[in-house]
Amino acid sequence: xxxxxxxxxxKPIDGAAEITLDLPVGELxxxxxxxxxxxxxxxxxxxxxxxxxxxELENFRxxxxxxxxxxxQYANQNLLERLVPALDNxxxxxxxxxxxxxxxxxxxxxxxxxxxxxxxxxxxxAGLEEISAQGQAFDPAWHEAVSQQDTTxxxxxxxxxxxxxGYRLQQRLLRPATVIVARRPQG
Numbered sequence: 001x002x003x004x005x006x007x008x009x010x011k012p013i014d015g016a017a018e019i020t021l022d023l024p025v026g027e028l029x030x031x032x033x034x035x036x037x038x039x040x041x042x043x044x045x046x047x048x049x050x051x052x053x054x055x056e057l058e059n060f061r062x063x064x065x066x067x068x069x070x071x072x073q074y075a076n077q078n079l080l081e082r083l084v085p086a087l088d089n090x091x092x093x094x095x096x097x098x099x100x101x102x103x104x105x106x107x108x109x110x111x112x113x114x115x116x117x118x119x120x121x122x123x124x125x126a127g128l129e130e131i132s133a134q135g136q137a138f139d140p141a142w143h144e145a146v147s148q149q150d151t152t153x154x155x156x157x158x159x160x161x162x163x164x165x166g167y168r169l170q171q172r173l174l175r176p177a178t179v180i181v182a183r184r185p186q187g
Contacts, residue, residue, distance in 0.1 A: 078126070079123075082122035082125065083119065086118045089114070093111045093112065093115065127169050127170050128167055129167065130165055130166070131165065131167060133162045133165075133177035134161070135158065135159060138157050138159055138181045142166060142168070143166065143176055143177050144176040144179065145179055146178055146179070147181075148180065148181050148182070149181070149182060149183070150184070150185040151183075151185070154182045156182055156183050157181060159182075160182045162177055164178040165177055166178070
């Protein structure tokens with residue numbers, strides 16, 4: 001192979017090396033030249049298709065990452081839309097309490113109970129469940145014992161008193177119920 005042919009092989013054209021044949025021109029037929037041009041055109045088309053597919057894949061990755069970020073950012077939108085009316089009702093209750101000097105405690109209690117019911121309903125619809133601990137056997141998976149109380153009125157290991165409610169979302173624990181557990185008196 002001559003040095004001129006070697007130089008032609010290393011010369012890049014449109015990002016690819018040019019392929020040269022070190023054959024005498026007389027040995028190539030017109031059909032061979034046409035076939036080579038068709039194969040070169042096919043190679044160019046495939047390279048172009050590959051570049052477009054690669055660009056589309058990169059755009060898809062960017063779009064998917066953006067959509068994931070938006071999903072995380074706005075994940076609580078539906079729940080918050082349900083809670084906003086309860087906030088409005090609490091605001092109205094405070095305004096009414098401040099405006100009426102002759103208001104009764106019963107009217108205030110009724111209003112607060114209504115708002116509490118509204119909040120619980122919205123949270124229940126979102127999948128929140130209260131963990132009932134009072135009178136149940138102590139379960140460390142759902143309860144957090146802060147102390148024990150000597151008693152003969154209930155069996156040992158049973159919850160005597162619930163200090164704070166526990167909550168779970170579906171079957172996942174959000175906060176354990178804080179409880180006092182019964183134990184037999186030492187004696």
